[in-house]
Amino acid sequence: MxxxxxxxxxxxxxxxxxxxxxxxxxxxxxxxxxxxxxxxxxxxxxxxxxxxxxxxxxxxxxxxxxxxxxxxxxxxxxxxxxxxxxxxxxxxxxxxxxxxxxxxxxxxxxxxxxxxxxxxxxxxxxxxxxxxxxxxxxxxxxxxxxxxxxxxxxxxxxxxxxxxxxxxxxxxxxxxxTPKILLGKKVLITAGPTYEPIDPVRFIGNRSSGKMGIALAKAAAAAGAEVTLVLGPSSIDISALPVNVVKVETAEEMFQAAMKEQKNFDIAILSAAVADYTPETVAEEKIKKSGDALSLHLKKTKDILGVLGKEKSNGQIVVGFALETHNAEAYAQEKLQRKNADMIVMNSLQDPNAGFGYNTNTVTIFTHQQKPQAFPNQSKDNVAKAILAEIQKITA
The missing domain is CATH 3.40.50.1950 (Flavin prenyltransferase-like)
Incomplete structure (x- = not known):
């Protein structure tokens, strides 16, 4: 700007x-x-x-x-x-x-x-x-x-x-x-990975850095919104962000933090890479190496996007993310319908310089109102601004 x-x-x-x-x-x-x-x-x-x-x-x-x-x-x-x-x-x-x-x-x-x-x-x-x-x-x-x-x-x-x-x-x-296109709006954003503990030392996680979600929080605040950022483990310095930050580690903690804001938000942007599964039990002590194999029993985590999409009230906007490795557009379109979301932001691990860890991203935005909108590879800050501009079209 x-x-x-x-x-x-x-x-x-x-x-x-x-x-x-x-x-x-x-x-x-x-x-x-x-x-x-x-x-x-x-x-x-x-x-x-x-x-x-x-x-x-x-x-x-x-x-x-x-x-x-x-x-x-x-x-x-x-x-x-x-x-x-x-x-x-x-x-x-x-x-x-x-x-x-x-x-x-x-x-x-x-x-x-x-x-x-x-x-x-x-x-x-x-x-x-x-x-x-x-x-x-x-x-x-x-x-x-x-x-x-x-x-x-x-x-x-x-x-x-x-x-x-x-x-x-x-x-x-x-x-x-920055034009205050979200002035007076309350925005909930989830970002980063979740770490699902196996024992006091090990965990199941993913390579998400939280950069995309943090860029969204920064852009939403600049656009005049009151932002709550629920952030999983991330090494990014967020001390200067003018937002309310809730730090979590596990999928369950992220779910509970999001549910606390369920009745308060106008817009929820769920960009976090939440683990789909978590260990059924967590060992109290470090698991020692024994035998040639280790079996873990996993259970599904709670679906933040699914719950917020299903239970949203009139006027609430719910935005989800879809990171795919193949058939990306088909999965994103299906996710938009199945989760009752208002928007799905899709990116693919097949796209160069996009996805986990990069400062840039390539996305396609799916809504119910228009054909998919593809955005070229650009900084995550600019991607965040593009996403907010598309959200404004829905709320207008």
Missing amino acids: IKGKKIIVGITGGIAAYKAILLTRLLIKAGAEVQIIMTPAAKDFVTPLTLSTLSKRPVIIDLFNEQAWENHVALGRWADLMLIAPASCNTIAKMANGLCDNMLLATYLSATCAVWIAPAMDEDMWHHKSTQLNLEKISSFGNHIIPSEEGELASGLFGMGRMAEPETILQAIEHFF
């Missing part, structure tokens, strides 16, 4: 200015037009040449420059968003009090677009009452504050004041620009 957006990146003096290099690269990669404005002090921490090379635009620094004179007015009206990252304690104080002694501040005061601020400073400066009052003041002006994080600081201390990581900032901006 950032593609084609005009974004001013303001950089102030501070060691966190080095992060502006990666942030600029991420914005350009996402398709944004980026104009860098630096305070004079920022040049001591990162070079204009590096940033102009990445942004493909001259970096603006001086207010009293023949080419830049009065450009702050034009820049303030040109941008779709202004981002100051890092925003130093000094610059925040000036913004709070309407001071205008450099090009960055002049542009800020001329901006007619949304303004986002990513503070960066040492811990004692961050906690000082004047800094907190200044942040409250500029927030009251309608500016958006991207909270600082806890971590290692330039002083060698460990504490609050560290600028948010570029990826976190990019996610916040994407969230801002």
Whole structure:
């Protein structure tokens, strides 16, 4: 959703200015037009040449420059968003009090677009009452504050004041620009594998990473939904996701967590790779190797999609996933009918760069209202957005 957006990146003096290099690269990669404005002090921490090379635009620094004179007015009206990252304690104080002694501040005061601020400073400066009052003041002006994080600081201390990581900032901006097509909706998403224990050491599982479901949770939250993510064992860092996360391990735990939300959701997207079978009994101690064979007696797990599809109330939308190795379309169409689902998202292990573990996916979407819609291989983030757009068609 950032593609084609005009974004001013303001950089102030501070060691966190080095992060502006990666942030600029991420914005350009996402398709944004980026104009860098630096305070004079920022040049001591990162070079204009590096940033102009990445942004493909001259970096603006001086207010009293023949080419830049009065450009702050034009820049303030040109941008779709202004981002100051890092925003130093000094610059925040000036913004709070309407001071205008450099090009960055002049542009800020001329901006007619949304303004986002990513503070960066040492811990004692961050906690000082004047800094907190200044942040409250500029927030009251309608500016958006991207909270600082806890971590290692330039002083060698460990504490609050560290600028948010570029990826976190990019996610916040994407969230801002994403159309709120699910505003007011409650969305339940299941993701990841389940691990069915055999003994205290071993389990039956699968290769699901949870990437597709997590991408769906991220996209749904950005689209304005209140999201509950029921997540099986996954190594993906979800600390920055603005969703309610319920962590589970087994199919039974995932079933129970989903059933708790049964009456609350407007949309359920069941993307988890839930085990179809689980051991009838679990050994209390590690099973020792003896003999040439080991027999396991398995029983069926509870069918989350089947239950939610059968018992859904009017207005509830239930979406299932189908991962197949052969006859994929026939199985997906049959699953849509048998599970009483509103949509089935099908992908095949035969598709290159799709399925478990990949950052990309290739899907075909089946609904009752239209012919199957095939989507080419693309990032799971983009697949998630495509799925939500198709869900919106059903709810419209």
